[in-house]
Amino acid sequence: MAIAQFLPSSRSDQYLLGAILAIVAVFVYKTILSRSPRAKAESANSVPSSPTEQKSERPSGAWVPQQYDYPTITPSPDPLSLKPIPYRPFRWGAFHVVMDLRSMPSDEWIEIDSQFTHFAKIRETRMDARGDRVIRTLPASAGVGSGTSAAVELLYELAEYLHRRYPTMYSVTRHSTEKSTYGWYGEGDIETITVAPLNRTFTLGEGDPLRIVTMLIQEDLAIMIEGEDGRYYFQAGTVCNAGTWRLEDKIGMPLEDIHTSGGVPRYKSNLEISMTRYFRRMNIDKPTTRNNYSFQVVRPSTNPFPDLDPSELGWAASMKGDEDLIEHEGRRWLTDTDSSLPEISNDNAELTEVEPSMIWLRSERETLRRLPRTGAIIFTIRVYQTPLVELVKEPGVPGRIASAIRSWPEDVAIYRAKNAFEGILDYLDECHAKQIAEGLNVEEVSKPFPY
C-alpha cells in the first residue's frame, strides 16, 4: 500500500499534520534528554520542580512527605579560616518595608566562620543558664502539630548538609543502609557527628535534637508548623543570640502575632498578606534569604557578661536592660517618643551619652527553607556584629549608613530605637566628608546589595 494514500491532500490538513509531528518530535527529544546522565546531574543540582510542589489546594495543616532529590553540595574552604561575611544591607535613598526575599543556592544554607567557637561558648552558656527560655519544642495543641518530628528532621538535614559543605570541620558516622529514613542519596542515617573545633561528638538519636542543632551552627532558628487554620506557628526553636527579642515571648505564636506583638512597623499594611501567601506556597526546592540590620549600643559599664560576651551578642543588655524583666527596661530609649509604652525611669544621665566606640552594627542574614518530610518551614537568623569605628573605614560605608538612618520613616526609627544612637549621624557625616576629600567616588565603590 502506498504511503501517499495516507498523506492529507488539502493544504490545511498538511499544516495540521506538520504541527502534530513537530509536537511529537519535541516530546521525544525532551524524554530522551531527561534520561541522559547530564540531565540527571543537572536535576540533582537544580532540584526538581513540579513533583515537589504541594499546591495551596491541599487542606491546611496537612503535609504529605515529599520525595526530594537532594542537591549536590559544593565543599567550602575551611570555615575557621573565613572571616565573617561583611553584609552591609543598608541602601542609599528611600526606605521600604517589604519582604525583600532573594532565592538562595542550597549550598549557602548555613554560614560558618572563624567566630564559630566564640558563638558556641555563648550559646551553650545561655542554654545551660536559661533552659527552655531560649530553647524549646512545643507539643501538639488544638489545630497545630508539635515541633518534635520537625526538630528531628532538621537535625538530620543539618548533619547531612554540614559535613558535605564544611568537610574540614564536621565528620559523620552512619548506620547501615537498612536504617535509612533521613540519609541523603539513599545512604544510611547519620549516627554521630563530630565538630572538630569543639572536639565533641554528638549522637543524633540521643537527647534533645535542638540542643545538638544549637551546638552545630551559629544561627538561631525557628521551626514554623502550619496549623489547620493555615497559619504558621512557632512550635520549636533555639534563640540564643537574637539580642533584642526572647523566645519565651514568641514561642507558640502564629507568624502574624510574632510580628504585631513586637510592633513591627507596617506589618499589617506591607507584609502580612505577602508573607501569609509566601509561607503557604513555599516549595521544598526553593530556599530563600533576606538581610536586615540594626544598630546596637554596647556600654561596657552595664554589660552583665563583659568577658564571655563583650559585644552583647546574646542579649543587648545595654539597650534592653535586664533580660529577665517582663517589659524590658530597654524601652528606656523609646519612652520619650512612644507614649503607648510603659513609662520606665531613666534617671542615670550617664546612660544617655553615647560614643561612636559604643555602637555596633548588628547585621542579620535570615534564610527560609521547607523540609520535605514534615513540611515545616525553618527560619534561620545569623547575626554579624561590627563595631562602628571599624565600619567607617570601609569606602562609601559611613555615607551610606547615614543616608539609611535618615531615610527611616518615623515608625521604623522608633522601632529601631534611633534616639539611642542618632548622635552618631554627625560622626558619620564627618567620616563621609573625609572620604570624599580623600577622593572617594561613591559610584565606583558601591557593591551590589547586600554588600
Ligand code: HEM
Ligand atoms: C518572609 C519572612 C519574614 C519577613 C519578611 C519578616 C520581616 C520582619 C521585619 C521587617 C521585622 C522588623 C525588623 C526591623 O525593622 O528591624 C521583623 C521582626 C521580627 N521577626 Fe520577622 N519576618 C519574617 C519571618 C519571621 C519568622 C518565621 C519569625 C519566627 C520567629 C520571625 C520573627 C521575628 C521577630 C521575633 C521579630 C522581632 C519582633 C519584635 O521586635 O518583637 N520573622 N520581621
